[in-house]
Amino acid sequence: MASTIAVIGTGYVGLTTGACFAHLGHTVTCADIVEAKVSSLQRGEIPIHEAGLEEIVRTGMDNGKLSFVLGSEQAVGGAEFVYLCVPTPQTADGSADLRALTAAVEEISPHLQPGTVVVNKSTVPVGSTLLVEQALGRADIPVVSNPEFLREGSAVDDFLHPDRVVIGSDDQAAADRVASLYADCGAPIMLTDPASAETCKYAANAFLATKLSFANAIAAVCEAVGADVNDVLLGMGYDHRIGHEFLRPGPGWGGSCLPKDSTAIISIADGAGYDFALMRGVVEANRQQFDRIVRKVESVVPLDDASVGVLGIAFKAGTDDTRESPAIEVMKRLVAKGATVKAYDPAVTSLDLHGVDVVDNAYAACDGVSAIVVATEWDEFTSLDLDRVGDLVAERNLIDARNLLDRVALRQRGFTYQGVGRS
Numbered sequence: 032m033a034s035t036i037a038v039i040g041t042g043y044v045g046l047t048t049g050a051c052f053a054h055l056g057h058t059v060t061c062a063d064i065v066e067a068k069v070s071s072l073q074r075g076e077i078p079i080h081e082a083g084l085e086e087i088v089r090t091g092m093d094n095g096k097l098s099f100v101l102g103s104e105q106a107v108g109g110a111e112f113v114y115l116c117v118p119t120p121q122t123a124d125g126s127a128d129l130r131a132l133t134a135a136v137e138e139i140s141p142h143l144q145p146g147t148v149v150v151n152k153s154t155v156p157v158g159s160t161l162l163v164e165q166a167l168g169r170a171d172i173p174v175v176s177n178p179e180f181l182r183e184g185s186a187v188d189d190f191l192h193p194d195r196v197v198i199g200s201d202d203q204a205a206a207d208r209v210a211s212l213y214a215d216c217g218a219p220i221m222l223t224d225p226a227s228a229e230t231c232k233y234a235a236n237a238f239l240a241t242k243l244s245f246a247n248a249i250a251a252v253c254e255a256v257g258a259d260v261n262d263v264l265l266g267m268g269y270d271h272r273i274g275h276e277f278l279r280p281g282p283g284w285g286g287s288c289l290p291k292d293s294t295a296i297i298s299i300a301d302g303a304g305y306d307f308a309l310m311r312g313v314v315e316a317n318r319q320q321f322d323r324i325v326r327k328v329e330s331v332v333p334l335d336d337a338s339v340g341v342l343g344i345a346f347k348a349g350t351d352d353t354r355e356s357p358a359i360e361v362m363k364r365l366v367a368k369g370a371t372v373k374a375y376d377p378a379v380t381s382l383d384l385h386g387v388d389v390v391d392n393a394y395a396a397c398d399g400v401s402a403i404v405v406a407t408e409w410d411e412f413t414s415l416d417l418d419r420v421g422d423l424v425a426e427r428n429l430i431d432a433r434n435l436l437d438r439v440a441l442r443q444r445g446f447t448y449q450g451v452g453r454s
């Protein structure tokens with residue numbers, strides 16, 4: 032059954048949520064407080080690089096299911112559901128800044144019709160459902176937690192075909208109503224209490240981060256003992272209790288969620304009297320991974336005064352997002368040690384980082400450099416003309432932090448090649 036939904040906040044989560052609900056047949060109004068953003072969305076212009084999003088936004092607007100308004104007041108009046116998708120950035124002590132969330136809730140409260148369900152999709156500390164209830168100050172409005180598990184680059188697909196939908200509420204009827212919105216997704220829908228739903232989000236991302244730090248640590252072991260990490264992880268992944276996904280070694284993990292949520296769960300646990308030492312180790316291992324990539328570069332070229340080409344700036348392929356990008360962590364360390372960097376990314380055209388010059392193609396990033404670092408796993412790097420690259424560089428050294436390129440072909444052309452966890 033089609034419902035009327037308001038979405039507050041048109042960031043990556045809000046815009047994907049709104050557009051996907053419209054795609055599922057609901058009538059959706061998305062609100063934001065940034066005027067320029069709303070007017071460009073009203074013209075059908077999408078501010079983020081996200082596969083399939085622009086198409087469903089435009090279709091939703093064309094068929095009248097999706098609209099954008101300035102300020103939440105206009106959006107929530109007739110809504111049966113209000114999705115809160117506002118940012119909850121990390122503060123200096125690792126906790127989440129909830130000011131945008133409480134401000135949004137206080138603003139919408141007087142305009143909600145009785146029985147509207149307020150749904151929290153922002154990633155928030157455990158206990159925030161209660162905080163939203165208090166900020167609303169309305170006994171006639173149930174609040175439900177419904178965390179998002181969307182990956183950037185495949186957010187639309189993840190929303191429409193989720194592995195699971197987690198819904199947390201003390202109000203069974205409200206939880207059932209939220210569950211009905213996902214009826215066509217064919218995914219398991221799990222109903223639980225708010226604290227469990229909120230914790231589930233942090234725990235899932237913290238576990239993914241743990242899996243990645245583990246894969247990177249095994250890569251280091253493989254280097255030490257002369258094993259090949261690809262084969263080791265392949266062999267591990269066939270065990271269905273482990274699985275193959277999220278076992279690809281790399282330069283470390285980044286993005287807008289894993290680092291934030293990993294730090295947050297440590298801080299949440301700490302605040303509740305539990306020292307999450309395991310997770311502290313996971314985060315520390317990630318920092319060490321950035322250092323390990325830099326040491327690989329240093330092993331072939333003294334960094335003082337060196338020119339290094341870095342292929343990839345985004346935190347992973349398929350996105351233009353550079354938040355907490357391992358590529359940037361590596362570049363910062365290279366520059367701190369005296370190198371200058373020429374960086375290229377198919378989706379990122381500028382970066383304000385001292386010592387880093389962003390160039391507009393991969394070959395320009397290789398021109399005259401003493402080492403090349405592959406930092407993001409973009410497909411286009413696999414089809415580089417290696418003869419041309421060899422002619423352009425000053426010295427033939429390549430550090431492949433994503434195990435992406437053909438090491439045999441590179442070595443045949445006189446390159447030193449270092450991957451992660453394999454010789």
Ligand code: UDX
Pocket residue numbers: 179180181182183184236239243276277278279280281282283284285286287288289346347348357
């Ligand atoms: C993540 C979660 O996957 C998603 O469920 C959540 O709710 C939001 O955070 P996202 O930030 O889009 O999604 O990135 P993800 O695809 O998880 O990758 C995170 C980082 O891990 C990237 O830096 C990526 O390059 C790295 N990664 C991922 C690896 O190094 N190896 C892998 O096998 C997978």
